[in-house]
Amino acid sequence: MALKGVKVIEMMGLAPGPLCGTILADFGASVTVIQKIDSIANMVDVMSNGKKTIKINLKTNEGVQVFTKMCTSSDVLIDTYRPGVMEKLGLGPESLSQINPKLIFARLSGYGQKGYYKNKGGHDINYVAMSGLLSLFQKNNEPPFIPLNLVADFAGGSLMCVLGILMALLERSNSGKGQVVDCSMTEGAAYLGTWVFKSRKLPIWQGEPGTNLLDGGAPFYATYRTKDNKFMSVGAIEPQFYSNLLQGLNLSEDDLPDDNNERKEKFQEVFLRKTQEEWSKIFDKLDACVTPVLDMKAVDTHECNKSRESFYKDSDNFIVPEPAPKLSATPGYSSGKKAQPKGDENAIEILQELGYKENEINELVNMGIVKAKL
Numbered sequence: 001m002a003l004k005g006v007k008v009i010e011m012m013g014l015a016p017g018p019l020c021g022t023i024l025a026d027f028g029a030s031v032t033v034i035q036k037i038d039s040i041a042n043m044v045d046v047m048s049n050g051k052k053t054i055k056i057n058l059k060t061n062e063g064v065q066v067f068t069k070m071c072t073s074s075d076v077l078i079d080t081y082r083p084g085v086m087e088k089l090g091l092g093p094e095s096l097s098q099i100n101p102k103l104i105f106a107r108l109s110g111y112g113q114k115g116y117y118k119n120k121g122g123h124d125i126n127y128v129a130m131s132g133l134l135s136l137f138q139k140n141n142e143p144p145f146i147p148l149n150l151v152a153d154f155a156g157g158s159l160m161c162v163l164g165i166l167m168a169l170l171e172r173s174n175s176g177k178g179q180v181v182d183c184s185m186t187e188g189a190a191y192l193g194t195w196v197f198k199s200r201k202l203p204i205w206q207g208e209p210g211t212n213l214l215d216g217g218a219p220f221y222a223t224y225r226t227k228d229n230k231f232m233s234v235g236a237i238e239p240q241f242y243s244n245l246l247q248g249l250n251l252s253e254d255d256l257p258d259d260n261n262e263r264k265e266k267f268q269e270v271f272l273r274k275t276q277e278e279w280s281k282i283f284d285k286l287d288a289c290v291t292p293v294l295d296m297k298a299v300d301t302h303e304c305n306k307s308r309e310s311f312y313k314d315s316d317n318f319i320v321p322e323p324a325p326k327l328s329a330t331p332g333y334s335s336g337k338k339a340q341p342k343g344d345e346n347a348i349e350i351l352q353e354l355g356y357k358e359n360e361i362n363e364l365v366n367m368g369i370v371k372a373k374l
Helices: 016-026 062-074 093-099 124-131 152-176 185-192 194-198 239-249 259-273 277-285 302-306 346-355 357-365
Strands: 005-011 029-034 053-055 076-079 104-109 178-185 223-224 231-235 290-292 311-313 318-319
Touching: 005 016, 016 029, 016 076, 016 104, 016 152, 016 194, 029 062, 053 062, 053 346, 062 076, 062 093, 093 104, 093 185, 124 152, 124 185, 152 178, 178 185, 185 194, 223 259, 231 277, 239 259, 239 277, 277 290, 346 357
Parallel strands: 005 029, 005 076, 029 053, 076 104, 104 178
Antiparallel strands: 223 231, 231 290, 311 318
16 A cells, blocks of 8 residues: 555544544554543544554653654654643654654644644634634524534544645655644645635625525525435536536426526425435436435445445444545555454554563553553
8 A cells, every 4th residue: 555664653632633543544554543541532532443552651751761662663643632742741843853853743733833822722613713714604694504523623634634744754755854744723724725715706706605606595506305305416507517407307497587596496396396316316317416415324325436335334334435535556445444453452562563571561561651451
């Protein structure tokens, strides 16, 4: 795989950090997760499949020594803590770069490593709000709705951090030196919306949020309820697609009012006459940019996704996406297909790989520096 041989240390965090590590693991990196001795993150972790885990007490000198030893032979460190925490432990980038100049120190935080809000807590909703994008997720002067925790946590956070890590790895192949990747989820979310920021003068954005072409204001770019209480998505922007939309709905321009809201009501009336499956069969034969809104519980059964093997079922029988994008020569392999570490099974193996002898391992475990079953 593309990242085979790359050794990653992931500091256990909630959501963005684990997905960042998982993406790297899916494409071949060897990822070891550092868990706190006792942490809520340990209990809600669902992203450690295919990774090794070890619980270390970093508030002790001995724990710091174990961690430092791991860093000497690693390529990437994913820091999910608040700015300054690693420095307080004596494990900041300046300290670790002295023992391993090639180490890439990827720092994933809400507001970045410096600036007015660097020490302020937050979650996805706060970061998307501060990016300026949340203001666009509204309609009829209602408060903005929450786009799950996808925009900042995973797009602006996990993916942007992976992008930074890959660029740092590429640059290191020339310079031989690592660097700090300062990934702010707020900035990552904003950067994700660059096109939206730069296109504000275009006619498609001249109305209030919720009244424009791409945010639900257009009848030909919207979702509609079907007879069986499911939904169809319509994206028939171009004339040829719109013409096919009307054909599928068995409508003509003469049947439709000029007002967009009234036209949308007419479309809704028509979509309510058939089930999602019936509409899907009709529009499968027409190039109208009309597709069913698939339920996550059955997204793998649609022919489009089946034909590309886009999903699989894990050991808990949950539907999970396959790694993307698909690489022709070095494709990824979902770490989710591998076992989730149970308890402290990896600890002794990790310590042995670091060169610790049996008596030294026993002492670390008995002192509560590392958790393991002897």
